[in-house]
Amino acid sequence: MAHHLLVCEKPSAARKIAYLLGGRGVSRIGRRVPFYRFQKDGDTVTVVTALGHLYSPAQQGKGWSFPVFNLVWKPASRGRAKLFLVEIARLAREVDSFISACDYDTEGSLIAFMILRNACGGADARARRMKFSSLTRDEIVKAYENTSELDMPVINAGRVRHEIDWIFGVNVSRAMMDAFSCKTGGFEVLSAGRVQSPTLDALCRREDEIDLHVPDPYWIAGAEIRFPSNGERARAEYSRNPILRKGEGEDLRRRCEGSSGTVSRVEDSELTIPAPTPFDLGDLQSEAYRAFGFQPWRTQKIAEGLYLEGLVSYPRTSSQQLPPSIGFRGILTRLGTNDEYEEGVNAILEYADARGRLWPRQGKKADPAHPAIHPTGVKPKRLGADARKVYDLIVKRFISTFGPPARKSLRTIDVKLEMGDVFSVKAEAVSDPGWMEYYEPYAKARSSRLPEVAEGEEARAEKVWVEEKFTDPPPRFNQISLIRFMEKNGLGTKSTRAEIISTLYRRGYIAGSGIRVTDRGRGVIEVLRKRFPDLVSIELTRDLEERMAGIEEGREDYSAVLIRGADAIKGSFERTISEFEAVGEEISNLVNALREKGEKLGPCPSCKNGELRIVRSKKTGKRFVGCSNYGAGCSFSAPLPQRGAIRATGEACRMCGHPTVTVIGAGGRTDPWRVCLNPGCSSRVRR
Amino acid sequence: MFEPRLFIEGEEMKCRICGRAGEDEVCKRHAEAEIKLREHFKVWAERTGIGWTEYLRAIVENERTGTLVKEAAIYLLRSRR
Numbered sequence: 180m181a182h183h184l185l186v187c188e189k190p191s192a193a194r195k196i197a198y199l200l201g202g203r204g205v206s207r208i209g210r211r212v213p214f215y216r217f218q219k220d221g222d223t224v225t226v227v228t229a230l231g232h233l234y235s236p237a238q239q240g241k242g243w244s245f246p247v248f249n250l251v252w253k254p255a256s257r258g259r260a261k262l263f264l265v266e267i268a269r270l271a272r273e274v275d276s277f278i279s280a281c282d283y284d285t286e287g288s289l290i291a292f293m294i295l296r297n298a299c300g301g302a303d304a305r306a307r308r309m310k311f312s313s314l315t316r317d318e319i320v321k322a323y324e325n326t327s328e329l330d331m332p333v334i335n336a337g338r339v340r341h342e343i344d345w346i347f348g349v350n351v352s353r354a355m356m357d358a359f360s361c362k363t364g365g366f367e368v369l370s371a372g373r374v375q376s377p378t379l380d381a382l383c384r385r386e387d388e389i390d391l392h393v394p395d396p397y398w399i400a401g402a403e404i405r406f407p408s409n410g411e412r413a414r415a416e417y418s419r420n421p422i423l424r425k426g427e428g429e430d431l432r433r434r435c436e437g438s439s440g441t442v443s444r445v446e447d448s449e450l451t452i453p454a455p456t457p458f459d460l461g462d463l464q465s466e467a468y469r470a471f472g473f474q475p476w477r478t479q480k481i482a483e484g485l486y487l488e489g490l491v492s493y494p495r496t497s498s499q500q501l502p503p504s505i506g507f508r509g510i511l512t513r514l515g516t517n518d519e520y521e522e523g524v525n526a527i528l529e530y531a532d533a534r535g536r537l538w539p540r541q542g543k544k545a546d547p548a549h550p551a552i553h554p555t556g557v558k559p560k561r562l563g564a565d566a567r568k569v570y571d572l573i574v575k576r577f578i579s580t581f582g583p584p585a586r587k588s589l590r591t592i593d594v595k596l597e598m599g600d601v602f603s604v605k606a607e608a609v610s611d612p613g614w615m616e617y618y619e620p621y622a623k624a625r626s627s628r629l630p631e632v633a634e635g636e637e638a639r640a641e642k643v644w645v646e647e648k649f650t651d652p653p654p655r656f657n658q659i660s661l662i663r664f665m666e667k668n669g670l671g672t673k674s675t676r677a678e679i680i681s682t683l684y685r686r687g688y689i690a691g692s693g694i695r696v697t698d699r700g701r702g703v704i705e706v707l708r709k710r711f712p713d714l715v716s717i718e719l720t721r722d723l724e725e726r727m728a729g730i731e732e733g734r735e736d737y738s739a740v741l742i743r744g745a746d747a748i749k750g751s752f753e754r755t756i757s758e759f760e761a762v763g764e765e766i767s768n769l770v771n772a773l774r775e776k777g778e779k780l781g782p783c784p785s786c787k788n789g790e791l792r793i794v795r796s797k798k799t800g801k802r803f804v805g806c807s808n809y810g811a812g813c814s815f816s817a818p819l820p821q822r823g824a825i826r827a828t829g830e831a832c833r834m835c836g837h838p839t840v841t842v843i844g845a846g847g848r849t850d851p852w853r854v855c856l857n858p859g860c861s862s863r864v865r866r
Numbered sequence: 867m868f869e870p871r872l873f874i875e876g877e878e879m880k881c882r883i884c885g886r887a888g889e890d891e892v893c894k895r896h897a898e899a900e901i902k903l904r905e906h907f908k909v910w911a912e913r914t915g916i917g918w919t920e921y922l923r924a925i926v927e928n929e930r931t932g933t934l935v936k937e938a939a940i941y942l943l944r945s946r947r
Contacts, residue, residue: 391899392932393906393925396913425914649930 182223184274184299185309186267186291188281191487192314193228196280199319199489200224211259212266219323225274227267229281230260234293236345245353246752248745250345252293264298271299277306278326283548284495285731286674288330289337295329303329312496312505312549314489315557333548336731340672343723343744347373350748351711354755355703355766362763369703369766370686371714373723374671374679376707379688379696380715381664383704385656386696392652397421398428402435402602403642404594406442411630412641415594415602421648428645431600436643440596442636450587450607454614455622456499456542457551457580458573460673461666463494466576468659470621471568475658475677481569482552489557491573495674496549499542501580505550507537511578513556520574523617527581539580553577575618582614590629594638602640606630655693669721685823697826702769710762711751719747780804780827780856781838785815791838791856793825804856817856828853834862883941892941899938919943 187193193215197205201217201224208214215226239249255261271277277299279291288308295303307326311318351371359369400417422428458466463482464475473481482494492505501507508528515524531537542551554574562570592604609615612624632638656664662676671679683689688700696704707715723744729735755762783789789808796803801821806813819825823842832839837857855862880886881893890897903925910921925931925939 387895388932390895390932390934391902392930393902393935394928394930395906395909423913649928652930652932 180221180223181276182225182274183276183278184270185224185226185278185280186294187226187228188287188290189231189487190228192280192282193226195314195487195489196319197224197226199314199316200226200323209266212262214266214270225270226280227270228263229267229290229294230255230263232286232290232293233260233264234297236341238349243353243357245357246350246749247353248346250342252297254297264294267294268298271302277302278309278323279306279329280309280322282493282495283308283310283312284493284674285333285337285340285672288333289341292329292334310548311493313492313555314486315555332731332733335737336727339730339737339740339744340727342741344373346745347371347714347748350752351376351707351714354710354752354762355706358755358759358763359766359770360763361759362767369706369770371703371707371711372679372682373714373720374665374675375682376704376711376714377668377717377720378661378665378670378679379683379700380704380708381668381717382656382661382683382689382694382696383701385653386701389652389655392650394649394651396425397423397648397650398425398645399648400428400431400643400645402640402644404602404604405639405641406630406632406636407639408636409631411632413592413604413606413630415592415604415640418593418601418603422645428647432643432645434598435596435600435602435640437640438597439637439639440594442592442632442634442638443595443601444591444593445632445634446591448589448591449610450589452585452587452613452615454540454580454582454584455576455618456540457501457553458576459497459499459542459544459546459551460494461497461662462499463552463569463573464662464677465659466621467569467572468657470572471565473565473569475662476681477565478569479677481566482573484566485570485573488559489555490559490570491555492551492553493549494552496546496552497544497673498546498549498551499544501539501541501551501553501577505553507539507581510554510556511537511581513558514554514574514578517558519571520578523575523578527578527617530583531581537581539577572621575621579614579618579622582617583611585609585613585615585624586611588629592630592632594640596640604630655691655695657693661694668717669724670717672724687823690826698772702772706762706765706769709765710755710758711748713747713751723747780825780840781831783808783813783815784837784857786811786813789813789815791815791817793819817858820854832857832860832862835860883937892938895934896938896941899932899934900942903935903938903942 185196187196190213197215197217200219201215205215205217208216214228217224233255234252236250237253238247239251254264277295279288279295281287281291292303295306306329308329309322309326311322348371352369355369355371399420400422402415402417403412404415405412417431422431460479464478467473467478468475479494482491485491486494511524511528514520552573554577559570588608588610590606594602594604596602606629608629609624615622615624658680661680665671665676687697688703689695690697704715713719726735726740726743730737730740780791780793783791783806786806786808789806791804792807793802794805795801802819804817804819806815820842826841828839828841830839831837832855835855835857837855837860839853839855841853881896882891883896884893886893892900907918907921910916916924922939922943926936926943
């Protein structure tokens with residue numbers, strides 16, 4: 180009789196896996212640090228859990244200096260994480276074999292590896308790996324019965340990512356903070372990161388393009404055309420839009436308004452819109468943003484919750500493909516037991532039977548570890564409002580991928596007026612909604628009627644208009660378009676992109692839903708561009724990402740990639756050290772300017788001539804609002820939220836006239852909210 | 867409201883628009899904005915027949931104009947260049 184130790188990534192996953200494998204025979208042991216034990220096939224199984232990463236890279240030895248390249252993986256030394264680690268180490272001494280049951284991806288593999296190697300006495304050499312994509316009984320039992328060796332290439336890719344990120348982040352942040360401290364004797368947190376900084380640089384470049392945009396004028400002409408044969412009216416566009424001279428538009432209006440002509444061309448065509456591809460994480464985030472306005476990190480969190488409930492497959496996937504091994508018919512049949520999806524599922528199964536094949540539309544992107552995000556077919560019991568929305572989106576997307584293509588009829592009608600000017604009516608109507616029917620309300624089969632006219636028929640331009648337009652600046656990034664940009668440029672991974680964007684918000688480097696770079700963000704980037712150009716280079720980051728992917732695929736060597744990463748930034752450190760004073764000067768100028776601007780919140784409502792500022796209590800370290808005339812007797816003070824960046828709005832509160840501030844990125848929120856500095860004001864409600 | 871800064875002889879060279887350090891009357895970014903303004907004037911003149919001052923006014927009033935360009939246009943209007 181053997182005793183196996185299963186290492187899971189988080190408590191909810193451990194609980195789920197234990198009950199899926201052990202059923203009613205599972206005993207939950209321990210209160211603060213729970214683990215699960217049951218008998219299976221004559222063996223004892225103990226399921227323990229981590230709390231995400233229990234080991235992280237840290238400096239070897241003590242001291243604060245840079246550059247520092249000597250790193251070790253240190254265990255969590257505080258709080259609950261330490262308790263979990265102690266318990267895992269204790270239980271490891273009682274067992275014969277070890278199984279990694281963490282999420283099957285880079286992070287999950289690394290979490291288990293570090294625990295097995297360090298807390299379980301080097302058990303990584305003999306441990307096995309459970310590979311699964313959803314927390315369903317069938318899949319977990321199958322994964323338990325068919326374990327494989329630890330996926331060392333994936334683990335090494337994860338290790339090198341953390342180690343290079345540590346080398347970049349710690350060294351650059353320390354270099355900036357040290358230079359500032361040497362110059363001023365003060366301290367200021369200025370952070371940089373291997374993925375974070377090139378992303379911020381790209382945002383700054385977009386901001387520059389917007390700031391330097393000069394709008395050019397152009398004109399668009401249109402007409403309301405009436406067909407006397409049937410009395411129908413339609414809006415038409417001038418065939419030679421855009422008009423590039425001011426007078427031309429006016430001339431056109433004068434000669435065409437009220438004039439008659441004939442239908443010179445009627446052209447019909449059909450547009451086929453194939454079923455959508457299954458969701459990878461980026462597609463799901465983008466669709467949830469479009470449909471519900473959810474920010475990417477929120478969608479990812481909800482999808483991970485649904486995965487832990489066993490309702491959907493593993494969401495951190497870059498695959499847009501569904502393999503038949505997931506059991507298309509089985510999942511659809513189980514979904515069909517839910518009244519909401521019954522009709523759609525039945526229609527899809529009928530369509531598949533008539534076609535003789537049940538097959539989804541597959542996307543181009545593949546992921547060797549996981550299929551595209553799909554429902555497991557397990558019926559949800561209780562779901563919160565947001566989780567229900569994301570679940571419904573995933574289910575309807577899954578069903579619609581099996582649907583027939585949608586078809587649209589398009590009709591272009593050219594009307595030639597007396598003076599030879601041509602206006603075109605473009606109309607479309609859905610002739611067959613196909614898959615759109617199963618994806619409602621996320622796809623709407625908008626239907627309009629096509630005007631019935633024939634060539635040679637009479638037509639009349641009832642009204643003609645000319646609209647002045649201006650070229651637009653490039654659009655600001657939002658979180659979705661930024662994730663897409665990062666994806667395209669190889670910045671970060673599917674799992675880290677949303678988190679990196681949240682970090683930029685939390686640091687106060689960016690703000691708003693149409694992302695704007697703050698003065699702090701721009702200041703930091705200007706220092707980095709000058710002093711650490713490699714760190715903001717998309718090329719270097721992309722190259723490292725490709726090499727890390729190469730480790731995962733067995734093409735690249737762990738040590739070689741690590742050395743390449745360290746070498747890449749070594750030159751910048753050497754330059755910084757030789758110009759330390761100048762770097763300190765630049766950073767102190769930046770910090771002083773930011774402090775001066777950021778700390779002034781508005782006029783004091785009490786003494787009237789003082790300036791309200793952010794002050795930190797020497798005793799508690801907490802921040803609050805105080806008046807610059809404190810020394811002269813003004814005792815005005817007001818509390819402030821302790822998290823997030825504070826920015827003065829420059830506007831007085833409508834209710835009480837006190838100054839107001841904007842709080843950015845507090846508590847994981849990314850939408851800034853405004854607060855009045857008067858603690859007693861009735862407007863102190865989050866916006 | 868934006869006010870162009872006065873240039874004092876002998877003082878360290880600072881951008882007359884934003885006060886940032888620079889090697890000329892205006893900083894690198896505002897200089898770039900001015901170049902863009904002059905380039906696009908050709909387009910505006912060809913399409914609308916507008917004059918330089920009128921063009922600068924139209925640019926300042928346009929909500930699509932970038933911040934740096936707007937600041938440069940105001941500066942040019944005030945300094946009558």
